[in-house]
Amino acid sequence: MTNPPRTEEGWYALHDFRTVDWDAWRAAPQRERESAIEDGVAYLEEHERVVDAEEGASAVFSVLGHKADLMIVHFRPTLDALSAAERRFESTALAEFTDQATSYVSVTEVSDYVSDSYFDDDEEETDEGIRRYIEGKLKPDIPDTEYVSFYPMNRKREAEQNWYTLEYEERADLLSAHGEIGKQYAGKIKQVIASSVGFDDYEWGVTLFGGDPADIKDIVYEMRFDEASAEYGEFGPFYVGRRFPPTDLAAYLDG
Amino acid sequence: MTNPPRTEEGWYALHDFRTVDWDAWRAAPQRERESAIEDGVAYLEEHERVVDAEEGASAVFSVLGHKADLMIVHFRPTLDALSAAERRFESTALAEFTDQATSYVSVTEVSDYVSDSYFDDDEEETDEGIRRYIEGKLKPDIPDTEYVSFYPMNRKREAEQNWYTLEYEERADLLSAHGEIGKQYAGKIKQVIASSVGFDDYEWGVTLFGGDPADIKDIVYEMRFDEASAEYGEFGPFYVGRRFPPTDLAAYLDG
């Protein structure tokens, strides 16, 4: 009998990947392009200001390569708010020039591997630092002008590499060692972990933010040698890009 | 020699996933949109009222992410009724604005792991509770205003993780332990299990309903640590969404 961790959930997350229909964009009359940009900027600014919900965070990123051109990330307190944001985009004039290439649905999550006392509701023993740390994990803000890497992942359930049959203590130790690597990148890499169990095709979505893309490469590579990843990690597709302010949308689209 | 379980089948199930062609929707004249909504609402209401068959249940759900926008679920006593419902949709004006992104065909099923006496037709030993429980599994109703998660799954047949070479008793024990987790979510999560062996690409389709999406995540995650899933579960894509009444179709499409 293995014990699952206790978990606490924060904001739901939608990673909405869009490709631009460059042929249509090139062919569109100036007036239509302006209208698309106006609509797009308004959509992005409103969602970055979170006018559609009590709290949350949104941002837009350029993405390299053929898998997508734009990634719009929304964190919101409910799935309903994400669904509304996804459909609201489709009513903008910008949507006509994009296709939804892929997406990812998840919910930010903290496990009691991190802090027993917090989950035991033992207020005296949980120091304020842990509390703020957890709050930051559950309700993340999105750093400005940073590079981003997104990827979904599983923990393996193979005969000889089975995360889910490890004892709770062993999993906690492995994740603690894993976390030590993360700490070495404090100030350089910010990590948002969200569970997609029951929601999407992998078990977690990981979003990394960093001022230098080489740091993103380094942390993922270093962690890959760590047992939690080396033996148990199973990774989906990776997306890399960079945040830009909504007002730069025209510059982005005009190359 | 391993013994397969005895099974009883109930309603056949079609999970019909549709993407909306948002470009066409945006471009359509108001009159066409109204006609599409009128047709769509009529189709959904008629099928929810099961006017096309003696019994059954139908519902429509919004779906998050790129994999689909709508999931229409039909439970009916025959495959023929499902086939008719699937084609009948294509004759609505709404169909012009949707594509069938994916689908799943299955039949609700109960195995004798659950109750020997029921399958032995031993009326005296089978209490009324079990009988009603099984009836509810075979002819499920669909809860109102609930979140939904759908995913297909297999039991593994690998050299060291082979469900199908386990003894009957071992499988029964594993599923009983698995069921214990389900019971902890009684009142929070309703589960419909349907076999797709011989019908579709995985062996079962699982549909979970719950008032809080975090409960959906929690039950799937907790079960994943249980041996039946940890060693033998093989999961396909996951879809998450929320039921809405047919009359909200216009609101849904207008973002």
Added chain:
Amino acid sequence: MTNPPRTEEGWYALHDFRTVDWDAWRAAPQRERESAIEDGVAYLEEHERVVDAEEGASAVFSVLGHKADLMIVHFRPTLDALSAAERRFESTALAEFTDQATSYVSVTEVSDYVSDSYFDDDEEETDEGIRRYIEGKLKPDIPDTEYVSFYPMNRKREAEQNWYTLEYEERADLLSAHGEIGKQYAGKIKQVIASSVGFDDYEWGVTLFGGDPADIKDIVYEMRFDEASAEYGEFGPFYVGRRFPPTDLAAYLDG
């Protein structure tokens, strides 16, 4: 050194899966629809009457779900006749409203696992029943008004689950046990096995016919617990549907 079985081949088989372009169908003027149906019915009737070859069998089935709407099955003595039937369809007015979603090419096959004496050409020892049984396997007729399940499959060649390194006798025993399950469904399920080694992406194509789809589910599920499948079976996509007479094509397309 393992011995491959001796085999005898019968008719070649094409499983031709078509999706209907429902948007085009809805939009087509009545005259075009009538012409498509006329052409389609003529094509199907001619091929069911096998006017294009000396012998064979053809039938059309409705298919559930997004993978296909129609499955047209042709059995013919030569690959050339299948190629002609496939292209002949493309010259009908019906083809304009369909796309070829997928297909499967195979040849009916009997192995000497079934009857040594038959393959030894030992006429005296091979009783007439076996002879007729084999003839029925090699030149199958297609039952009327029946449900159908089609799936391709392989035998595994993994390190610890390797069908192809088993001794001949062991394979023969496993298939004999497998056949015993089939016999329990005599009169309920008719099975057509065709080899696609060298022709298509899996090693065999299996077509099951039955009056009750639950029997199809039951036989595949029961066999999955049998060693030949539990250890060595590797299954591709499954398609389920129902045969209809060509004259019902209009009714099918009109939902």
Added chain:
Amino acid sequence: MTNPPRTEEGWYALHDFRTVDWDAWRAAPQRERESAIEDGVAYLEEHERVVDAEEGASAVFSVLGHKADLMIVHFRPTLDALSAAERRFESTALAEFTDQATSYVSVTEVSDYVSDSYFDDDEEETDEGIRRYIEGKLKPDIPDTEYVSFYPMNRKREAEQNWYTLEYEERADLLSAHGEIGKQYAGKIKQVIASSVGFDDYEWGVTLFGGDPADIKDIVYEMRFDEASAEYGEFGPFYVGRRFPPTDLAAYLDG
């Protein structure tokens, strides 16, 4: 330390698979169809006569099923000649009615498993038969009016089934036994093996020619029980078809 074999390369090979756009073909005016056929026949005849290079061989085949309608095979002394042939096709009027569904790039190859003396350049010890045999492998001609099967394949590199960690002698023995099966089909099956290591997604492309498709099935099936395939073979998609003379193109397209 395992020793790789020494190899000698012959002609480069392009297997160019085309689907026909039957809707466009059906709709095209007679004049356009004639022009497409004229262009297509000229392209095929010129390439079969190898007017574009000093030596080589080309042929066109009809292909069964949805994966392709036509396979055009070119063998040429350089990759550049293949690239030119591929693009030259795109400038024909026939190309407008086809899409390039898939393709395979490789180079014919002989290994010293076959003949040490040949690779040792030991002219006295290499008899003329071996020399002609190798020449025929490196510069294959394409038999007339024959059925064809094409498939790409790998040798496995799994922990317990690893071709690449076997000793040279063991690989040579396995391939020698494999070759014995091939010899039993002498006169019935002609085999062209070409390496695609570094060029395409599998390690080899295998093209089989035979007057009877059942022989193609038989040789592949029989070899599958042989250790080289049973333990180490990993097979990609299979394509089956039949060669036709360019002048039959119109007949092919008209069904």
Added chain:
Amino acid sequence: MTNPPRTEEGWYALHDFRTVDWDAWRAAPQRERESAIEDGVAYLEEHERVVDAEEGASAVFSVLGHKADLMIVHFRPTLDALSAAERRFESTALAEFTDQATSYVSVTEVSDYVSDSYFDDDEEETDEGIRRYIEGKLKPDIPDTEYVSFYPMNRKREAEQNWYTLEYEERADLLSAHGEIGKQYAGKIKQVIASSVGFDDYEWGVTLFGGDPADIKDIVYEMRFDEASAEYGEFGPFYVGRRFPPTDLAAYLDG
């Protein structure tokens, strides 16, 4: 505890694969084709001259087979420059005749497996040859008129074939043996290794340049027998082509 290598990064790399829309190209008026070629040549020449950044290298290659027609490779000091180059292409008239079929994002990387002293910043012990060798790896130039092979790859993390749980010394030895094979191809094959950990779906992108495609095949094949690849290599799709000067674009497109 296994130690990850220290790494140094050089230029970021974008491999941008484009298919040509041959139907559109064939149908385009001469004037549009000329304009597309003019724009395309200008784009390629400017990027080969690296007018968009302080340093870097770019080149265009024809690609064989259906996976792509053109591969444009950009090396630049920043991800931003790659993003700009990718979008800038979309604003050319040539882009209208191409689709982005696939792509790969990576960064050139050298590990301390190669030279401890270099990474220890021990200037005295690092000889000038090593320094220049590393510089050439991090800021590669692209050879003229050469064949190219590109493929992404991983190191395996299976239970019995796990690169990431090997000791540092063992990995260094394996890569050193691997490098010995590379040295045998000195002057014939130039290799560019770039990490895509955190950026794209595999862990590395490998680009091989060589004057003879048979050398490309030979080096990849020979390395496959070497333990680093035989046990631990996991390879993605392979692309093969040839560099051409931008001024040959018209000749390329006209077949």
